[in-house]
């Protein structure tokens with residue numbers, strides 16, 4: 001049996017799971033999504049992902065045609081049908097089919113899609129040796145443009161930043177906000193460690209409020225590590241003791257070099273390693 005994909009109440013074989021070329025998700029990137037993971041058959045923080053999905057939808061005036069409880073069931077049913085235990089889940093709601101104009105009122109039926117697949121893990125080496133990243137010239141969309149908190153289907157801003165990173169031969173990019181402060185990476189939040197404290201850009205720096213970020217902040221609290229959410233400058237990143245990224249796919253990944261400046265001693269630091277270990281314990285012990 002091949003992989004089954006949920007589309008608007010039906011399950012389709014991967015090759016048959018399709019949406020219309022008139023869907024505004026395709027025409028305009030008009031829609032919202034979530035990237036979720038399951039560990040040992042348990043979905044990590046499903047409640048939080050569902051909440052963020054509905055908040056993203058609310059902000060763009062997209063009415064999701066399923067209640068949150070029903071959406072959770074779609075996720076767990078799709079996982080179960082595909083007999084996946086450690087999986088990556090992509091949940092999407094598109095504006096649906098409409099005319100070739102921007103009017104959302106011409107799109108009466110938003111589409112709900114749930115894709116579950118085996119997770120493509122980051123190379124081991126990323127965790128053992130840490131990442132080299134650069135700051136790119138593409139700025140993160142600001143609070144005054146498209147809300148950075150909305151996980152919309154319009155990822156072109158992040159894609160442009162990722163292209164810059166790849167062109168420079170590194171896997172991730174640090175994106176600054178319109179004020180030149182550090183916002184986040186193309187698919188991950190960023191943290192630094194300084195004098196034993198964890199520092200991460202606050203929501204007003206123009207970030208997506210990561211579920212992994214929130215979990216790491218909680219874990220730091222449990223470990224007695226102080227956490228500051230505030231404006232972060234590039235200078236602070238360059239001179240930090242440690243740096244790491246957080247995200248559903250990446251979990252907690254060390255950064256050892258930023259714009260050709262080694263971070264700390266150029267190796268993954270002890271706070272990063274502790275938080276990665278604690279995070280990996282958390283995902284296995286906690287489930288939706």
Ligand code: PMP
Nearest residue numbers: 187188189208210211212247248
């Ligand atoms: N920032 C951006 C822009 C992202 O796309 C993601 C991945 N969803 C994150 C941060 C990390 O969020 P999460 O921990 O919820 O995966």
